[in-house]
Amino acid sequence: MKPAAFDYYTPKTMQEALELLEEFGYDAKILAGGQSLIPTMNMRLARPQALIDIGKLDELAYIRIHDTDVQIGATTRHYTVEHSPHILEVCPMLSEGIKLVGHSQIRSRGTIGGSLVHADSTAELPVILRTLGGTVTLASLEGERTVEAEEFFLTYLTTTIEPNEILVSANFPRIAARTGHAIEEFALRKGDFAIVLAAASVTIAQDGSIESVRLGLGGVDGAPIRLEDVEEELEGQEPDSDLIAECCESIRDAIDPEPDIHASTEYRKDLSVTLSRRVLEKAIQRAKAQFSYV
Ligand SMILES: Cc1cc2nc3c(=O)[nH]c(=O)nc-3n(C[C@H](O)[C@H](O)[C@H](O)COP(=O)(O)OP(=O)(O)OC[C@H]3O[C@@H](n4cnc5c(N)ncnc54)[C@H](O)[C@@H]3O)c2cc1C
Structure with missing residues (x-):
């Protein structure tokens, strides 16, 4: 199966990606690891006019350990989280849960941001974020906003993200003592x-x-x-x-x-x-x- 024709954009910066999103609105889709979006496009369930590929935006690929939480950039691959000794130490549910996401080939391409925005009702990352009480940070040309997991996930494949927004990071609380x-x-x-x-x-x-x-x-x-x-x-x-x-x-x-x-x-x-x-x-x-x- 092949997708409908689309224009492909590779922004070099977040600012460029946000400007493209603002320009195309509902006609655009962010492409990250493509593990959910591409099959959907191949089945013609999604027919975006413009694909904005943020998969190579290095500024969104990071793991930052803070005093009370761990912040993971949107384009960080599942594989990176799965193999991070820091994540195992500060948020073992993430290390354990991410191993259950598909197969290793999927985890080496799929991203944290993609899983959370795709919001499949049986996906591991949304359940972990909701259980632990984490947050996501969404950016648009107007600035950033932080949303609690409880408010972010609405229903099947639906979140509160707006068409002009990009999920930039997710924060998971660190495991407490005892x-x-x-x-x-x-x-x-x-x-x-x-x-x-x-x-x-x-x-x-x-x-x-x-x-x-x-x-x-x-x-x-x-x-x-x-x-x-x-x-x-x-x-x-x-x-x-x-x-x-x-x-x-x-x-x-x-x-x-x-x-x-x-x-x-x-x-x-x-x-x-x-x-x-x-x-x-x-x-x-x-x-x-x-x-x-x-
Ligand atoms: C055979 C198979 C088995 C799978 N099994 C599982 C499983 O067991 N558990 C599981 O959780 N997943 C599973 N998946 C899905 C996979 O994990 C995807 O990688 C993940 O759901 C999406 O991440 P991605 O980076 O590939 O996102 P993409 O496919 O690139 O994008 C998914 C959606 O999110 C949007 N998006 C992506 N990143 C952002 C961003 N930063 N800001 C705003 N919007 C964004 C896209 O526009 C699109 O709508 C499976 C997939 C396959 C093909």
Whole structure:
């Protein structure tokens, strides 16, 4: 399959890219790694008049470790994040989750910005950003704005980004002391998009109780969700397997995933309960494992 004809632009700077976007508006598409956009164009689901290739904009390819978060530039490849020892240390959920994105060939081309803007409901990066409470920074000729993950992802393949904006970076909070991260998914084959994925971050207090929990799911709604009722139920409690299982069972009634060719509503509910329990248990174990050193 071949895409419809388009004009191809390779801006040398962000300013040039933003000017092109302003000129073409809805008729333009940003091209980053092309791993989602090109198949969509080949299937003629997208027919942009102008492709603005930011894939080689080095000013957007970086990993910056700050005191409280890690900032990743939009054109940073999945591969770079996957193999970064710094990311493993400051945000292990990212290191673990990004390995689940497609195959290594896809991760060597795909970018952080592309995954977040594409916003597939079962993509790993949106779930991680939403679970950890990160932000994205969007730029236009008018300036920059920072948007919380909760506000950024609206529904299937839809975010709050405007046609004249480029996502320039994403900020993921650094893992706190006495905290464990975990992410797991179920896919039909290795490298496929997940049917459901769950991510958890759990902090254990000095007295051994659960201090704070963040639990997120993908593949059960148009956008990634947080299970705030489960989080509240667990906070302040002893990390007990029966309690975790009971809390996760309540997820069945809290979600209403749409059935599709891959899975029924009930199956997605089952997966949500099971994967949530697993990531919570694993995150607690990991938090406890480092506890004695804090
Ligand atoms: C076989 C296969 C399996 C895959 N499996 C998975 C998977 O398991 N999990 C997963 O998450 N993904 C998966 N993907 C998708 C892949 O990870 C893509 O790389 C990713 O979704 C998009 O990143 P990209 O850089 O390739 O973006 P592109 O394809 O270049 O762009 C995607 C969209 O984002 C827009 N865009 C890109 N960058 C920016 C920016 N900085 N600012 C504004 N708009 C921008 C584009 O205009 C386009 O609309 C798979 C893809 C394939 C082909």
